[in-house]
Amino acid sequence: MSFREKIHWIALVGLLSAFGWYFLNYPWEIANSPKGMYIAVWMLLPVTIIFLVPMVAGAAFFAIRSPKDADLKEDEREKGIHLRGTHLAYYPLAIGVQLNIFVLINGFNYGYAVTILIATLVIAELIRVGSQLYYYRRGY
Amino acid sequence: MWGRSYIIIAVATDPMAQTPFTNDIRTLRFLAGEMTQGDLGDKVGVTRQTIAAIEQGKYSPSLEVAFRIAHVFGKPLEEVFQWQRD
Numbered sequence: 001m002s003f004r005e006k007i008h009w010i011a012l013v014g015l016l017s018a019f020g021w022y023f024l025n026y027p028w029e030i031a032n033s034p035k036g037m038y039i040a041v042w043m044l045l046p047v048t049i050i051f052l053v054p055m056v057a058g059a060a061f062f063a064i065r066s067p068k069d070a071d072l073k074e075d076e077r078e079k080g081i082h083l084r085g086t087h088l089a090y091y092p093l094a095i096g097v098q099l100n101i102f103v104l105i106n107g108f109n110y111g112y113a114v115t116i117l118i119a120t121l122v123i124a125e126l127i128r129v130g131s132q133l134y135y136y137r138r139g140y
Numbered sequence: 141m142w143g144r145s146y147i148i149i150a151v152a153t154d155p156m157a158q159t160p161f162t163n164d165i166r167t168l169r170f171l172a173g174e175m176t177q178g179d180l181g182d183k184v185g186v187t188r189q190t191i192a193a194i195e196q197g198k199y200s201p202s203l204e205v206a207f208r209i210a211h212v213f214g215k216p217l218e219e220v221f222q223w224q225r226d
Contacts, residue, residue, distance in 0.1 A: 002189045075186040076202050077193060136189075139198030 003062055003069040004078060005136045010058035012129045018050035019122045026115060036111025040118070077140055085132035089124040096120025158197040161223045165195045168213045168220065184208045 022043055030036045063070035074082065100116045103109075169175040177195070178188040184205055193199035194209075201209070210220045 002187055005189075072187055075190050076205060077186065077190040077199055139193035139196065140200075 002078075002136070003066065003072065004074070005133065006062050007055075007059055008129050008133050008136065010054055012126070012133065014051040014054050015122060015125055015129065017054075018047045019118070021050060022047050022118070023115075026111075031111035031115065032108055033110055037109075037114050040111045040114040044118075080140065081132050081135040084135060085128045088131045089128035092127055093120060093124040096123065159200045161200075161221050162197065163195065163221045165191070165209060165220060168215065172213060180209070180212060183212045 026043065027036065027039060030039070059070075096116065097120065100113055100120065103116055104113055165180070169177070169180060176188075177191040181188045181191045184191070185208065186201075186205060190199065190201075190205075194201050194205075206217060206221060210217045213220065
C-alpha cells in the first residue's frame with residue numbers, strides 16, 4: 001500500500017469520526033435560530049481537532065516508518081486517480097449548493113444553512129476520498 | 141526531467157476490463173538480475189504500485205512511461221508490450 005493510499009484511509013476514518021460526531025450531536029431543535037448557527041460554527045473547532053490530529057499523527061508515523069515512500073512524487077497513475085476522484089466529488093458539491101439555495105429561499109437559514117453546507121462538503125470529500133481509495137485498490 | 145505531459149496509449153471503456161495488450165515486464169525483470177518492481181519504478185519514475193498495476197494489465201501507462209520501461213531493459217517497445225485485441 002502506497003504512502004498516499006494510507007493517508008487516504010486515515011482521512012476517510014477522520015472524516016467519518018469528526019463529522020459523525022458533529023451530525024449526531026448537533027442540536028437540531030434550535031437549528032433555525034442564530035444560536036443554532038453559532039453552535040454549528042463552534043462545533044467545527046472539535047471537529048477540526050478530531051480530523052487533523054489523526055491526519056498529522058498518521059502522516060508523521062508513516063513518513064518516519066518509510067521516508068522513501070513519503071518523498072515520492074505523485075506519478076501519472078496517482079495523478080489520474082486524484083483527478084477522477086475530484087471530478088466525482090464535483091456532483092454532490094453542485095447538488096448541495098443548489099439544495100442550500102432552495103432551503104434559504106424557503107425560509108430556513110442559520111444553523112440549517114451552515115449544516116447543509118458542511119454536509120455538502122463532507123459528502124463531496126467522502127466521495128472524493130472513497131472513490132480514490134477504490135481506484136487505488138483496483139489499480140486504476 | 142521527467143516531463144509533465146503524457147499521452148494515454150490505451151483507455152479501457154469497461155472500468156474492470158484489462159488493458160488491450162499484454163506485457164513481458166515480469167520476465168524482463170527476472171532476466172535483468174531479478175530486478176524488483178520498486179527498482180524498476182525508481183528507474184522509470186513511477187511508484188512500485190504503478191509498476192505492479194501495469195504488469196497485471198490493470199493500468200495502461202502513458203507512452204512516455206512505456207518507452208522508459210522498454211529503455212530500462214534495452215528492448216524495443218513491441219518486445220515489452222504486445223497488442224492483443226483488434
